[in-house]
Each structure stands twice: as C-alpha cells, then as structure tokens.
Amino acid sequence: MKIAICDDEKEFVNIMQKELHKLEKQLNEKIETVLFKNGEELLETFSISSFDLFFFKVCKSINVKDAADEYVVFISKFEDDSVNPVLFKSFGKLKKDRIKLDLILLIKKAYIFLKENKQNFILFKTDTKIVKCKKPEIVYCTVLDRKIQINIKDGNRFDIRSTIKKMMSTLNDIHFLKINSGTIVNVAFIKEVSNKEVVMDNGEILSLSRSNSKNVRNAVKAYWGYNAD
Secondary structure, eight states: OEEEEEOSOHHHHHHHHHHHHHHHHHHTOOOEEEEESSHHHHHHHSOGGGOSEEEEOOOTTSOHHHHTTSEEEEEESSOOOSSOGGGTEEEEEEEGGGHHHHHHHHHHHHHHHHHHHHTTEEEEEOSSOEEEEEGGGEEEEEEETTEEEEEETTSOEEEESOOHHHHHHHHOOTTEEEEETTEEEEGGGEEEEOSSEEEETTSOEEEOOHHHHHHHHHHHHHHHTOOOO
C-alpha cells in the first residue's frame, strides 16, 4: 500500500509513520509512505494515481477535482465538519488528538476496500504503454489486425498483443461471453440479442455465431432474470 502524507507538522508525521509501521505486521502488508509539506509539492512531484491512499489537510493546494477519483482521508487538528467527505472517495477523518485509534480503524477499512477493489483491475500492455483498466468497464474485446482491441465504457479503446483464448483466461469472469471466434463481450453491456447478432448499449452490432448462440442467449436471459420460454 503506497500512502501520501501531506502535512507540515513534523512531529505528527513522525508519530503517524511509526503507527503505520506497526500496522504493517498486523495486516501483513508493506506500507510505503511518501511525505509532502503541502499539496503543491505533492502534485509537482507525483501523479495523483501514484498512490493508493492520501492523508492531507484540505487546502487550496490540493485540487478537489484531481483527488476526486482517489481514496483519501482528512487530517484535522480539531473537530471540523466544514469539509464534506462525500466530495471524495473518503474513508473518514483522522483527528490529530486521536491518531492511534483513528489511524488503525481508517487503515484497516482502507486496506479491506482497496484489496477487494484491486481484484477488479487488470493491467494491459500495449506497444507504447501499460494501461490499468477496471474489469467491469470493459465492454467488449475483438480481434483486429492480429491484435486484440479492448473497448472501454468511456469510449476509449486500445490494442494489445494477445489472443481471444488468452483474453478469456485473463478476464476469467462469467460475465464475459465469447460470441464468435474473435469477440468477447461483457453481458452487462448487452442491449439486445438475436440468433445472429448482439446489440451493445452503445449501439454497436456484433456478430453472434451459430455455435455460440444458445449459450450466449441463455447467459443473457440469466443475467436479465428472464425466465420465460
């Protein structure tokens, strides 16, 4: 677990690091901490996505929009409800006068959540970069120019060197269905299915082979909770 600590009180940060070191043994998880005096220093040095968790005082230096997709907690010296944690994917507030108690609860809560959440991420290597992708957001994968094109919910797509067989093994999820020899779809994004084609939520029409038709149709019915003949 990689944690960014953004606070200018050295004594507090030292205490926090010692407590985090103790938690490593309890969780059997290596905890790496990187210290920053303020939000500007953090953003100048690292990408927001470099960390699993943030501890920071809410200030103008930290852009709420930048942190909105990350998991954060707040460091506050006293009770202060002026900041609404709902703005962030927050695990709560860490009170400086209750650090030992609050930190244990927050880190354990974050650890469980992040461990479960990371199981839904897959790393794909393209010719130029490594892409981290949420498995449930993959709409479909298809063979294109001897590569596998992966289509994502937000409309982005990228190509990797792989095969349909390897992709099925990588995805390893009952929600991904092979609809023909070169295409895998996520059942969650299927809008319509007939004997010969599958219509996705984004309007794309994909070919459904005769050999896969029955299995796909049954899987879609089961996913939709459709029990009629």
